[in-house]
Amino acid sequence: MKKHGSERNRGIEPTKNRIMDAAQMLFAKKGFDATRVQEIADIAEVNKAMIYYYFKDKDALLYAVVERIIKGIxxxxxxxxxxxxxxxxxxxxxxxxxxxxxxxxxxxxxxxxxxxxxxxxxxxxxxxxxxxxxxxxxxxxxxxxxxxxxxxxxxxxxxxxxxxxxxxxxxxxxxxxxxxxxxxxxxxxxxxxxxxxxxxxxxxxxxxxxxxxx
Amino acid sequence: MKKHGSERNRGIEPTKNRIMDAAQMLFAKKGFDATRVQEIADIAEVNKAMIYYYFKDKDALLYAVVERIIKGIxxxxxxxxxxxxxxxxxxxxxxxxxxxxxxxxxxxxxxxxxxxxxxxxxxxxxxxxxxxxxxxxxxxxxxxxxxxxxxxxxxxxxxxxxxxxxxxxxxxxxxxxxxxxxxxxxxxxxxxxxxxxxxxxxxxxxxxxxxxxx
DNA sequence: ATATACTAACTAAACGGTTGGTTAATTATG
DNA sequence: CATAATTAACCAACCGTTTAGTTAGTATAT
Known part of the structure; x- marks a missing residue:
């Protein structure tokens, strides 16, 4: 059933998606500038460094979220x-x-x-x-x-x-x-x-x- | 002609107003969280500490600006x-x-x-x-x-x-x-x-x- | 009038907590 | 074993806020 990479995930969702979900939710609620990277990590149940493992920086995470939305819409x-x-x-x-x-x-x-x-x-x-x-x-x-x-x-x-x-x-x-x-x-x-x-x-x-x- | 206290203002406008004008302009343009207190000070041509001389904190400055707007409107x-x-x-x-x-x-x-x-x-x-x-x-x-x-x-x-x-x-x-x-x-x-x-x-x-x- | 005391306005510098971002080591996976 | 995933600890820069001190104008006492 496992798709790719490792799967010692917290839940069902892959780590990268959990990060993006949490980011989208917080960016939408409080705005980019008021959202702390640590908050995203907490909600995604992920170590903060994982965010920088998957994304270059906070901006890149925003772009990724926006792009995903646009693709979906x-x-x-x-x-x-x-x-x-x-x-x-x-x-x-x-x-x-x-x-x-x-x-x-x-x-x-x-x-x-x-x-x-x-x-x-x-x-x-x-x-x-x-x-x-x-x-x-x-x-x-x-x-x-x-x-x-x-x-x-x-x-x-x-x-x-x-x-x-x-x-x-x-x-x-x-x-x-x-x-x-x-x-x-x-x-x-x-x-x-x-x-x-x-x-x-x-x-x-x-x-x-x-x-x-x- | 002098009203009260000292009057070594930069220009015509009283310092407090210049701060509020700069703050309103920046809050409107970039939002509260993305606006730096130093930016406000720079645009108002005021030492950063003056902002805290006239306002308790950044939040109080926002309230003051909003209140002024509401009063005017x-x-x-x-x-x-x-x-x-x-x-x-x-x-x-x-x-x-x-x-x-x-x-x-x-x-x-x-x-x-x-x-x-x-x-x-x-x-x-x-x-x-x-x-x-x-x-x-x-x-x-x-x-x-x-x-x-x-x-x-x-x-x-x-x-x-x-x-x-x-x-x-x-x-x-x-x-x-x-x-x-x-x-x-x-x-x-x-x-x-x-x-x-x-x-x-x-x-x-x-x-x-x-x-x-x- | 002159010295004295007082005050509002203002400044430079620094403090201390926060934040985005990094690193080096560890653990799991195939 | 080699690679990918994950973590704790760390760091430098930033940013809001404070502080300690200065300046200039004004009121008061002499």
């Missing part, structure tokens, strides 16, 4: 954007999926938020991660505008608005919890959120004409 | 929410003002974002700052819903969406700059943003019925 989101169905139906499906996805993966949404704020690696992040998704979404919306299914909006600004309203909900979770007085990620809350966002976005993007003709 | 935003005019017109006016305001004060929008992400002082921040604004906005929207000027949305989620889409634009500036290929805070870009957001929000919130009756 590159399949997920685009699937719902590349489908060639009706733009409007596709948009609603996408929103359902997107909100669920952000909620389920709030850990790396937060990590991305830290990264965007710090701006330290924004160039490579934009190239590797944001741009591909951005272009896909832009084309999708532009197609909807051309076909008249969506009113003549700016695709770029529409993307910023949709992404912004959803990402904010994930990032500001602790604040929203206080304001709402309940877990914003609970099943009911989240389905309420989906309904509200879908209605808001759809009505915000549909052309007048289509509505009048009903 | 508490007059600004609510003015546009407390006016008792028509909800719909008020909403458009508010969006114009709000987007301009965030753009003009991106420094402490970013600082607030760092704070929200870290979540360390979220409780007091929510009480002192977010809750009052949140309640004002909620009542405003609820009133619009009751009067039928706004379709039956959840005021809470509507607020999160509107705040989110606008805050995101400010926070993600470096990223948006890359994606858009131009300064997102330039006059043209910003006025374009305002138009797009206003149209999106208004159409997203107006009831069907009103539109059909036209």
């Amino acid at each position: 590159k399949d997920a989101i685009p699937r719902y954007l590349e489908e060639e169905d009706n733009t409007i139906d596709g948009l609603e499906t996408f929103l359902d999926f997107y909100i669920e996805y952000l909620a389920q993966n709030s850990s790396f949404v937060r990590l991305m938020a830290w990264e965007i704020l710090s701006g330290k690696h924004i160039q490579s992040l934009a190239m590797d991660y944001f741009m591909p998704m951005f272009f896909l979404m832009r084309e999708k919306i532009a197609k909807g505008v051309d076909s008249g299914q969506i009113r003549p909006v700016s695709p770029e600004h529409t993307i910023f608005s949709i992404v912004g309203m959803n990402v904010f909900y994930t990032i500001a979770l602790p604040l929203i919890q206080i304001l709402l007085g309940g877990d914003p990620l609970s099943a009911e809350m989240l389905s309420k959120r989906k309904e509200e966002v879908k209605a808001f976005v759809m009505k915000g993007l549909l052309p007048f004409e289509d509505r009048r003709r009903i | 508490k007059d600004a935003i609510p003015r546009y929410l407390e006016e008792e005019d028509n909800t719909i017109d008020g909403l458009e006016t508010f969006l114009d003002f709000y987007i301009e305001y965030l753009a003009q004060n991106s420094s402490f929008v970013r600082l607030m974002a760092w704070e929200i992400l870290s979540g360390k002082h979220i409780q007091s921040l929510a009480m002192d700052y977010f809750m009052p604004m949140f309640f004002l906005m909620r009542e405003k929207i609820a009133k619009g819903v009751d009067s039928g000027q706004i379709r039956p949305v959840s005021p809470e989620h509507t607020i999160f969406s509107i705040v989110g889409m606008n805050v995101f634009y400010t926070i993600a500036l470096p990223l948006i700059q890359i994606l858009l290929g131009g300064d997102p805070l330039s006059a043209e870009m910003l006025s374009k943003r305002k138009e797009e957001v206003k149209a999106f929000v208004m159409k997203g919130l107006l009831p069907f019925e009103d539109r059909r009756r036209i």
Whole structure:
């Protein structure tokens, strides 16, 4: 059953993965600068030196975590954007999926938020991660505008608005919890959120004409 | 002309203010944890010990900066929410003002974002700052819903969406700059943003019925 | 007026704990 | 045995914070 190398591991997971998991969790929670290498080691149940055995330095560990996230996400989101169905139906499906996805993966949404704020690696992040998704979404919306299914909006600004309203909900979770007085990620809350966002976005993007003709 | 004590200041601004200005700028740019006390001192052109002469510690300096921001903002935003005019017109006016305001004060929008992400002082921040604004906005929207000027949305989620889409634009500036290929805070870009957001929000919130009756 | 006492503002230097990173030796594995 | 994995101990640099002392202006006493 053992895969490679030695296996006197603490648990099931290989050491390197445990380190990356712990790092991702802490980077997401407290940010890179506030995270101590020793903390990562403690949570991963690993000697601190092991981190430097597998990674050049703390920065390299961050890169590895981010890269792993990007690799994992590159399949997920685009699937719902590349489908060639009706733009409007596709948009609603996408929103359902997107909100669920952000909620389920709030850990790396937060990590991305830290990264965007710090701006330290924004160039490579934009190239590797944001741009591909951005272009896909832009084309999708532009197609909807051309076909008249969506009113003549700016695709770029529409993307910023949709992404912004959803990402904010994930990032500001602790604040929203206080304001709402309940877990914003609970099943009911989240389905309420989906309904509200879908209605808001759809009505915000549909052309007048289509509505009048009903 | 001298007010009190000695006045061998470096420039016009009192030392304490220079420290707070430098701190605010750096906290906003790099975050609290990545900001070195020495950097603050350098930019404020002050001996590092002066920071501890005026503030108990680095944390106290952060609190002081945040408090100053909140004090300054508490007059600004609510003015546009407390006016008792028509909800719909008020909403458009508010969006114009709000987007301009965030753009003009991106420094402490970013600082607030760092704070929200870290979540360390979220409780007091929510009480002192977010809750009052949140309640004002909620009542405003609820009133619009009751009067039928706004379709039956959840005021809470509507607020999160509107705040989110606008805050995101400010926070993600470096990223948006890359994606858009131009300064997102330039006059043209910003006025374009305002138009797009206003149209999106208004159409997203107006009831069907009103539109059909036209 | 002049000397004296006092105070706020300011500085250079260092302290002491923390942190990212290293090393050399040890243990397990194939 | 050779290689990979793991560990305890260590280190230098850094960073927030303190300290001990200086400067200059102001009030007070003589």
